[in-house]
Amino acid sequence: MKWNELIAATVKLIDLHDSNRDVGSAVVSPPETRPGRDDAIWLTIAIELLEFLHVETQETNESWIFIGSLIKELALKYSVSENDILYVVNYLSTPSKINFSDISADGQLTKASTKKTALIDRPRNKSIDRCRFTEIGLNAVKISKITQSFLYAKHDAEKLHTAIMTGDYPTIEIQGRLILQIIRGLSQQITKLYEGSPDDALEGFLNEKISEFDDAIIGVSNAIDAALELFSNQSEREKFEAWYELQETPTVNASSINALFKNILTSSYKLREKVSQFLEFFINENREAYGVVRFDQVALDIIKNPVRDSDVNWNLLKMAPWSAQAYFSSIYDFQGVVERKTQVKVESVSFEHSSQHTPGASINRFIDTHFEEIKTILETEDLSLSKAIEMGWLELDSEESIPDLLGLYTTPAWLEKEGLKVGIMLSIKPSTLLANTNGKQLYGRELILTKYDGEQ
Amino acid sequence: MFHSEMGTVFQFLLKNRIVESKATMKRRSRPGETEVAHILSSWGTDEMDGFQEFLNSQGFYLHEATDQDYKGIALGGKMWMLIRRPQDEVSSFLSIEPTMESIRIKDTESKEVLGVWFLHIWLMYLYLTYTKIGRSPEQVSRYEDTFFLAEDLIEAVREHLERVRATQFEEGSQKRLIEILDSEKGTDVNRRVKGFIDVMTKSNLIQKVSENEYQQTLIGAIEIAEAFRRVMLGTLVNEDSVIQNLHQLAVE
Numbered sequence: 001m002k003w004n005e006l007i008a009a010t011v012k013l014i015d016l017h018d019s020n021r022d023v024g025s026a027v028v029s030p031p032e033t034r035p036g037r038d039d040a041i042w043l044t045i046a047i048e049l050l051e052f053l054h055v056e057t058q059e060t061n062e063s064w065i066f067i068g069s070l071i072k073e074l075a076l077k078y079s080v081s082e083n084d085i086l087y088v089v090n091y092l093s094t095p096s097k098i099n100f101s102d103i104s105a106d107g108q109l110t111k112a113s114t115k116k117t118a119l120i121d122r123p124r125n126k127s128i129d130r131c132r133f134t135e136i137g138l139n140a141v142k143i144s145k146i147t148q149s150f151l152y153a154k155h156d157a158e159k160l161h162t163a164i165m166t167g168d169y170p171t172i173e174i175q176g177r178l179i180l181q182i183i184r185g186l187s188q189q190i191t192k193l194y195e196g197s198p199d200d201a202l203e204g205f206l207n208e209k210i211s212e213f214d215d216a217i218i219g220v221s222n223a224i225d226a227a228l229e230l231f232s233n234q235s236e237r238e239k240f241e242a243w244y245e246l247q248e249t250p251t252v253n254a255s256s257i258n259a260l261f262k263n264i265l266t267s268s269y270k271l272r273e274k275v276s277q278f279l280e281f282f283i284n285e286n287r288e289a290y291g292v293v294r295f296d297q298v299a300l301d302i303i304k305n306p307v308r309d310s311d312v313n314w315n316l317l318k319m320a321p322w323s324a325q326a327y328f329s330s331i332y333d334f335q336g337v338v339e340r341k342t343q344v345k346v347e348s349v350s351f352e353h354s355s356q357h358t359p360g361a362s363i364n365r366f367i368d369t370h371f372e373e374i375k376t377i378l379e380t381e382d383l384s385l386s387k388a389i390e391m392g393w394l395e396l397d398s399e400e401s402i403p404d405l406l407g408l409y410t411t412p413a414w415l416e417k418e419g420l421k422v423g424i425m426l427s428i429k430p431s432t433l434l435a436n437t438n439g440k441q442l443y444g445r446e447l448i449l450t451k452y453d454g455e456q
Numbered sequence: 457m458f459h460s461e462m463g464t465v466f467q468f469l470l471k472n473r474i475v476e477s478k479a480t481m482k483r484r485s486r487p488g489e490t491e492v493a494h495i496l497s498s499w500g501t502d503e504m505d506g507f508q509e510f511l512n513s514q515g516f517y518l519h520e521a522t523d524q525d526y527k528g529i530a531l532g533g534k535m536w537m538l539i540r541r542p543q544d545e546v547s548s549f550l551s552i553e554p555t556m557e558s559i560r561i562k563d564t565e566s567k568e569v570l571g572v573w574f575l576h577i578w579l580m581y582l583y584l585t586y587t588k589i590g591r592s593p594e595q596v597s598r599y600e601d602t603f604f605l606a607e608d609l610i611e612a613v614r615e616h617l618e619r620v621r622a623t624q625f626e627e628g629s630q631k632r633l634i635e636i637l638d639s640e641k642g643t644d645v646n647r648r649v650k651g652f653i654d655v656m657t658k659s660n661l662i663q664k665v666s667e668n669e670y671q672q673t674l675i676g677a678i679e680i681a682e683a684f685r686r687v688m689l690g691t692l693v694n695e696d697s698v699i700q701n702l703h704q705l706a707v708e
Contacts, residue, residue: 180531187524188597195595195681263532270524290684292590295582298693299616302575303625303633309568312575316555317546318687319679320578321659324470325551 003047003144017098045074045088050119053133054141068129086128092119093131150186151212153179154219157264160227164236167243173252176260179220183267190278196290206279217272221265228261366396366404367414375420378451382425385409385447409447423452461495462507468492469518469538473660474675478530496536515544519678526674527600537675542686558655559648572636577652580612582680585672593684599677606668610649617645 015030049070056065071085078084095118102112119137123130133141156179163171189202206213230236237254244250370393377383385405393405408414412422425448468475468488477493479485499507504518511517519537523529540546556570559577585602586593620637653670656662661676684693 184524188527191525192595192597195597196592197595197597267524270522274524290594291592292587293582293593293684293693295579295587296612296616296619299576299579299583300619300623302579303620303623303630303637306630306633309571312571313552315683315687316552316571316574316578317550318540318542318683320552320574321555321655321661322540322550322552323554323659324549325553 003050006140006144007043041078041080042088042091045078045080045085046092048074049085049088049092050137050141053120053131053137057133064123064130064132066129067131071129089120089122089128089131092137093122094118150182151209151216153182154216154223156182157220157223157227160261161223161230164227164230167239169240169243169257170251172257173260176257176264179264180260180267183264183271187267187271187274190274194278194281206275206282210275210279213275214272217268220268224261224264224268228258231257231261362401363404363407363414366401367408369396371415371417374415374449375418378420378422378449382451383449409449412449415449421452423450424448425450458503458506461499461503462510464488465492465495465507466510469536473538474673475536476530476533477535478533480528480530480533493534493536497534511538512541512544515541515547515550517541519675521674526597528674535674537678539675539679539682542683555655555659558651560651561644561647569636572633573648574652576616576637577609577613577649580616581609581652581656584608584612586680593688594681596674596677596681599672599674602672602677603665604670606649606653606670609653610646613645613649 011034019030049067052067052070053065056062067089071082071089074080074085075082095115097113097115098117100112100114102110104110116134116136118134119140120131121134121137122128156175159175160172163169163175189199190206193199193202231240231254240254244253374383388405388409394400394402396404409424412424415422465475469492472486472489475489475492475496476485477497496504508517516538519539521529521535521537523531523533529535556567556574559573560570584604585591585599589598589601591598591601617637617640620634625631625634653662656676657664657670660673661679662670663673665671
């Protein structure tokens with residue numbers, strides 16, 4: 001994180017703190033512009049001053065840092081007076097009160113506030129050329145130096161080891177999830193690169209710092225391995241159990257810690273694999289990416305220049321919702337027809353009892369009538385249901401005989417007399433209309449009676 | 457054992473198209489999904505390769521993604537998706553007839569009428585989820601930005617019809633298309649769009665995120681990305697019209 005990121009990350013919270021909106025007032029959009037100068041000169045000078053203090057604090061062991069020469073330097077650099085610089089110093093060193101709400105141990109909302117907001121401190125004698133960081137100022141510098149880069153994930157992983165050593169178990173979960181988040185974020189960014197979303201910073205990182213990246217990922221794996229090993233150590237495990245017993249509502253347990261470590265290991269491995277695949281792909285493939293397509297214009301263009309129906313169907317079959325449809329003809333395909341028949345003529349329900357394999361009176365009459373003809377036809381060719389319908393077998397003596405005909409085609413064994421052996425075949429043609437008679441329609445795949453010899 | 461597992465997975469995928477190893481905030485597990493996810497997780501490379509071959513021969517492949525690839529997948533979770541392979545022939549058992557039927561508002565409407573309407577509503581859906589938000593068809597990850605209301609799609613279709621009416625077209629085959637689109641009356645568009653949204657939701661290509669609000673799904677985005685280059689370009693989309701957007705990603 002840098003100073004500008006730190007400021008951007010907190011500014012809305014400060015705005016809300018400073019909002020004097022009354023409870024219950026109308027909802028209005030907050031302003032999108034901020035008060036202040038466009039050149040942000042006071043902020044720029046403040047950051048330069050803080051950076052100077054940071055360097056000096058690191059390099060010396062003085063209690064106060066002399067800023068007399070810096071004031072002159074900054075005044076010259078920014079074409080302002082020394083008083084202008086002192087205005088900034090004064091601003092940074094003057095505390096202001098911030099109000100918070102806290103949740104007490106018994107769940108009550110309590111008011112709290114702090115005035116510890118000054119970033120720098122000046123001597124009590126008001127010396128204008130000396131200052132130092134306050135505790136809050138040092139925190140601000142620390143936060144501004146934190147980096148979310150994956151290159152530092154190794155150090156984050158090493159903190160897990162320390163957390164186990166010191167018995168700070170809740171930190172393990174927080175720290176571990178942070179590492180996973182960094183890995184996941186980087187991995188998702190790489191996915192977006194694959195998809196053609198430009199990201200110069202990431203491309204540069206992958207191209208120029210790949211060896212550092214490799215070191216970092218190996219570092220993460222090693223640190224997690226070490227943490228896992230430490231956590232499985234007998235004495236550490238006992239220490240953890242003792243801690244666990246003392247917790248009223250523990251936020252972690254041994255198995256969740258182990259699972260977290262393993263998850264980080266797996267994720268690191270996958271990230272490494274993904275990065276190497278990406279680099280290979282990126283270097284070897286001359287890839288083109290399409291930008292935004294005007295689909296509203298496409299819709300007009302296809303009217304101006306109509307596309308072939310086959311192209312439209314092709315597109316829709318490839319991209320529109322589809323469903324799987326398959327035809328499996330069975331006896332139940334005809335059940336509706338049969339049931340309608342049974343309502344009219346009770347004596348012709350023999351088909352309903354076909355499972356008994358005993359033809360009823362109606363079917364016997366049907367078979368007796370047509371047996372010789374069927375036998376003759378089967379001597380030379382197969383007999384399809386369509387052909388039987390064409391020959392008028394849906395009726396017998398001016399009475400409807402659909403169930404009898406269908407019964408014959410579903411139980412061909414009824415024809416097996418006088419040495420005739422008959423089988424049934426189902427055509428591979430999809431379902432078609434077989435007959436349309438008396439307002440009743442027969443749909444289904446073609447059924448074919450065929451004669452065979454011997455065992456089948 | 458492998459073949460029975462393969463059957464279990466295949467029939468689940470044919471019905472649902474997606475298997476997730478963990479439920480997400482937006483969706484609970486479907487019946488049988490845990491078992492199917494368990495089977496897929498247990499398969500080694502050989503089994504997975506065998507299953508992919510089985511799917512490839514039917515014009516599909518299984519796309520696997522994790523939470524490291526896209527947002528919207530449960531933390532530590534995996535998602536497997538049955539995707540059509542645009543380069544292959546469409547399987548004989550696939551049908552878009554129920555899809556076309558979803559936008560039917562009159563019994564007498566022909567397949568041609570339904571096809572024209574579906575195509576134009578579908579292009580307006582692509583306009584909302586890609587063009588309007590400045591998204592390329594290849595940017596799968598941005599599926600998370602594709603919120604739209606049913607009213608937005610109705611409005612987009614209506615505006616498209618207005619543009620069609622305002623444009624001077626020549627006679628010929630264009631006339632027939634304009635006649636079909638111009639015949640809408642009253643709430644026809646609303647009813648067709650409702651049918652479109654229903655069938656897209658049932659097919660998991662979009663998902664309902666709140667009352668009347670929808671979002672493209674990951675599988676919907678992947679299919680568009682896969683098929684755009686191989687299917688749409690040169691048939692529906694004129695390549696010249698997108699050539700100006702083209703940029704090279706390769707590092708020389």
